[in-house]
Amino acid sequence: xxLTITEKIIRNHCKQKNLTAGDFALxxxxxxxxxxxxxxxAIEIFENIRQxxxxxxxxxxxLILTPDHFTxxxxxxxxxxxxxxxxFAHKYKIKHYFEVGRGGIEHCLIPEEGLVAPGxxxxxxDSHTCTYGALGAFSTGVGSTDLGVAMALGICWLKIPESxxxxxxxxxxxxxxxxxxxxxxxxxxxxxxxxxKTMEFTGEIIQNLxxxxxxxxxxxxxxxxxxxxxxxxxxxxxxxxxxxxLLKYKMVNSDKGAAYIDTxxxxxxxxxxxxxxxxxxxxxxxxxxxxAMKIEIDQxxxxxxxxxxxxxxxxxxxILNHNKIAPDHRCxxxxxxxxxxxxxxxxxxxxxxxxxxxxxSTPTCGPCLGGYMGILAKGEKAISTTNRNFKGRMGHxxxxxxxxxPAIAAATAIKGYITSPSYLME
Amino acid sequence: xxxxxxxxxxKDINTxxxxxxxxxxxxxxxxxxxxxxxxxDKEFAKQIKEKAFSILVAESNFGCGSSREQAPIALKAxxxxxxIAPSFARIFFRNxxxxxxxxxxxxxxxxxxxxxxxxxxxxxxxxxxxxxxEKLNIKKFPSFLAEIIQxxxxxxxxxxxxxxx
Numbered sequence: 001x002x003l004t005i006t007e008k009i010i011r012n013h014c015k016q017k018n019l020t021a022g023d024f025a026l027x028x029x030x031x032x033x034x035x036x037x038x039x040x041x042a043i044e045i046f047e048n049i050r051q052x053x054x055x056x057x058x059x060x061x062x063l064i065l066t067p068d069h070f071t072x073x074x075x076x077x078x079x080x081x082x083x084x085x086x087x088f089a090h091k092y093k094i095k096h097y098f099e100v101g102r103g104g105i106e107h108c109l110i111p112e113e114g115l116v117a118p119g120x121x122x123x124x125x126d127s128h129t130c131t132y133g134a135l136g137a138f139s140t141g142v143g144s145t146d147l148g149v150a151m152a153l154g155i156c157w158l159k160i161p162e163s164x165x166x167x168x169x170x171x172x173x174x175x176x177x178x179x180x181x182x183x184x185x186x187x188x189x190x191x192x193x194x195x196x197k198t199m200e201f202t203g204e205i206i207q208n209l210x211x212x213x214x215x216x217x218x219x220x221x222x223x224x225x226x227x228x229x230x231x232x233x234x235x236x237x238x239x240x241x242x243x244x245x246l247l248k249y250k251m252v253n254s255d256k257g258a259a260y261i262d263t264x265x266x267x268x269x270x271x272x273x274x275x276x277x278x279x280x281x282x283x284x285x286x287x288x289x290x291x292a293m294k295i296e297i298d299q300x301x302x303x304x305x306x307x308x309x310x311x312x313x314x315x316x317x318x319i320l321n322h323n324k325i326a327p328d329h330r331c332x333x334x335x336x337x338x339x340x341x342x343x344x345x346x347x348x349x350x351x352x353x354x355x356x357x358x359x360x361s362t363p364t365c366g367p368c369l370g371g372y373m374g375i376l377a378k379g380e381k382a383i384s385t386t387n388r389n390f391k392g393r394m395g396h397x398x399x400x401x402x403x404x405x406p407a408i409a410a411a412t413a414i415k416g417y418i419t420s421p422s423y424l425m426e
Numbered sequence: 427x428x429x430x431x432x433x434x435x436x437k438d439i440n441t442x443x444x445x446x447x448x449x450x451x452x453x454x455x456x457x458x459x460x461x462x463x464x465x466x467d468k469e470f471a472k473q474i475k476e477k478a479f480s481i482l483v484a485e486s487n488f489g490c491g492s493s494r495e496q497a498p499i500a501l502k503a504x505x506x507x508x509x510i511a512p513s514f515a516r517i518f519f520r521n522x523x524x525x526x527x528x529x530x531x532x533x534x535x536x537x538x539x540x541x542x543x544x545x546x547x548x549x550x551x552x553x554x555x556x557x558x559x560e561k562l563n564i565k566k567f568p569s570f571l572a573e574i575i576q577x578x579x580x581x582x583x584x585x586x587x588x589x590x591x
Binding site: 026037038040041045048052056069070075078080081124125127129141143144145146148149152155157191195222225280369370371388390391392393397 | 513
């Protein structure tokens with residue numbers, strides 16, 4: 001029987017035989033992840049199960065803990081949550097606990113640390129865990145109870161998803177990135193267009209896309225309701241894995257003739273950089289249309305698990321170099337991890353950002369979910385390279401968020417209204 | 427299960443609306459319940475208490491967004507015993523099942539309105555709308571999910587069933 005990558009990986013991780021899309025499976029989890037918001041409840045569940053039987057073997061190397069959402073601790077309550085993680089990590093000798101200053105935003109950090117590989121089954125108590133599909137792993141977001149059970153027993157229940165295939169062809173226009181492709185796709189299928197389903201990205205555009213852009217695309221599958229995203233591992237994946245020092249893994253590919261419930265053809269020749277208007281990632285418009293509207297913006301956020309990687313910061317530096325942030329605008333740049341931050345310093349990017357009048361924050365999810373480090377006041381507008389522009393997400397309920405790629409956000413920071421770098425250089 | 431409906435004619439009610447991130451520094455169910463839905467409907471917590479609403483009905487893609495389990499926890503702690511919508515975002519769906527909060531996928535939510543009294547029989551697969559004298563069929567839960575709900579959630583299921591295996 002012909003199978004998709006996703007079906008194969010799930011089958012490789014469960015005892016039940018011949019399962020297909022729609023069936024429920026109890027799967028073995030290779031690695032699991034929690035952060036400062038989701039770990040406290042997961043730890044409670046874990047301890048509760050262990051009280052039942054302390055003979056259950058626990059593999060501390062399977063768990064990754066990343067205090068990243070409200071860190072460095074934004075207040076006493078978040079400090080207490082992080083303390084709980086730290087004490088748990090000590091108690092159970094969790095090797096992959098990433099202390100503030102030695103880690104960063106989970107979905108930038110984990111691939112960089114070589115903690116996820118092709119063919120693996122990964123669950124994370126964070127919705128953007130779908131990011132690692134970019135490496136050809138089955139990776140999906142779950143809640144704290146799921147995670148606590150996986151921590152204690154190494155298993156998770158799943159419904160095997162049906163797969164949607166997205167075939168990207170043509171050529172990319174200037175300033176068009178993975179972010180634009182995924183925003184365009186969400187605009188096309190809607191925020192529930194892939195609910196319960198796998199989004200498999202294929203085609204010549206994907207084959208030539210950098211890992212950084214692939215992570216960005218897979219990261220936002222959840223914004224279309226997707227259970228997971230997946231890209232077949234290829235030479236670009238292998239080069240990345242080699243760079244991060246991962247040498248052992250199992251490449252899994254979809255069979256010819258595998259079943260997809262639909263194939264969506266996307267020709268990229270005419271796709272422009274996209275901007276998602278408040279308050280849904282599906283409200284997308286092309287940049288030429290948006291530029292004409294001259295929408296004034298108070299603040300730009302450049303970073304996050306979607307667009308906080310080195311490649312993103314390099315693009316932003318190119319645009320901000322010898323330019324100044326608009327007088328009435330605040331630009332906040334957040335490198336995804338300490339490693340990315342350090343590389344950005346070595347490459348001189350941070351100096352460019354500061355000379356331009358931007359601020360550079362330590363790695364944190366912070367403003368993306370309205371935690372801190374850039375909360376919006378009543379009626380303010382932000383452009384953001386993050387993944388969600390829900391009502392009130394970044395601050396006051398009347399504040400508004402526009403989503404874009406890093407180049408559009410940087411150009412906007414200079415002009416003070418939403419625009420493209422193409423217009424800056426005219 | 428018996429209860430009274432509170433209905434929102436709104437699709438894509440996301441987890442930021444159900445429980446804003448500013449309250450995620452706590453996992454106390456009662457604290458979360460106090461702030462449940464406040465950015466969407468300020469009166470929510472007060473209404474469900476005063477009018478004894480226990481069944482929440484909404485349009486499609488309910489619970490989209492983040493993986494925060496605090497969302498179904500806040501609803502459940504506030505007094506919601508069942509949610510009915512044409513579709514749910516998948517992490518919200520599994521979180522609700524995992525904490526033992528039944529959620530029902532039903533296309534024709536136009537058949538239900540605020541203040542309707544319902545009798546829900548998930549096992550037999552129907553909803554009796556007592557107010558409108560109407561019986562509506564619903565899909566039964568797949569047996570695997572029904573077992574988790576019957577056990578009272580995934581933690582209890584894991585303790586009762588998985589460990590024993």
